[in-house]
Amino acid sequence: MEKKLSLAKIGTKQSEETKKKRSISLSGRIRSIEERRSISQGQIGKIVSEQTRQLQRMRKLGTKQSESHKIAKLRGWTPDKRHLASERRAKQKIPLFDTMPEKITGDILKKYKIKYTKHHPIKLETVVKIHQADFFMIPNKVIEIYGTYHHADPTVYEDEKILRVRGHHTALKIREFDSKIVKGMEEKGFNVLIIWQRELEKNLAETEKRIVNFIFSNKS
Numbered sequence: 001m002e003k004k005l006s007l008a009k010i011g012t013k014q015s016e017e018t019k020k021k022r023s024i025s026l027s028g029r030i031r032s033i034e035e036r037r038s039i040s041q042g043q044i045g046k047i048v049s050e051q052t053r054q055l056q057r058m059r060k061l062g063t064k065q066s067e068s069h070k071i072a073k074l075r076g077w078t079p080d081k082r083h084l085a086s087e088r089r090a091k092q093k094i095p096l097f098d099t100m101p102e103k104i105t106g107d108i109l110k111k112y113k114i115k116y117t118k119h120h121p122i123k124l125e126t127v128v129k130i131h132q133a134d135f136f137m138i139p140n141k142v143i144e145i146y147g148t149y150h151h152a153d154p155t156v157y158e159d160e161k162i163l164r165v166r167g168h169h170t171a172l173k174i175r176e177f178d179s180k181i182v183k184g185m186e187e188k189g190f191n192v193l194i195i196w197q198r199e200l201e202k203n204l205a206e207t208e209k210r211i212v213n214f215i216f217s218n219k220s
Contacts, residue, residue: 101145101197102134108208109135114215126184127177133185137215142185142192145200151178153196 014022098106098118109116120136123129135143148156152163152171159172166177182192193214199207 099145099147101147101195101200104200104204105135105143105145105195105211108211109215112212112215122185122188122190124181124184124188126180128181131181131185133190140190141215142190143211143214144182144192144194146178146194146196148197151175151196153198155198 102118106116106118114137117136118134119132120142122131122133122136122142124131133142134145137143146153149163150165152161152165152174154171154175157163157171159170161171162168163171163174165174169177182194185192191214193211195207195211
């Protein structure tokens, strides 16, 4: 019944009086978490026209800022505050949950009783100030697990393919970004091994050998 009523309303225009009454009834109402999530999901991938952006900017003109927002602006972001914020972010483990390739790699390291640290922060001077290495082993070994999509596997994605990674970038730009991070770690004296998701999925035995050889090699 509700679906029929919804379909019947398609294409009908509301009067100004109806719109006003609806606006008044919704003002001050707090949306539930489920409703906000539903609205957020509905906006994913939606392209907003320049005209809509202009209208959104016009609506904000003359709006009053909350007291908390004004205080935050007055405080400002001093260099010291930026540094402290950066240090706090460095201690945060992102992502919160391991991916399946990371779990498989962790199991391999545990199998050989190799001690490691996950999401180890490393200060760099390249495209990022701090990079969280997937697996770090004392004194200077790092294993990076590259997922097929988020690291634009060259066997799957051509250079010009646009992927939604850190915004919208071509596969080539994503790989160049990753290369700069690896180079930055190597310049800091770290020995880095890259393991692709496909290697763990399609050739686990050979990949396990590579990991073990990397860990127990004398290369520093």
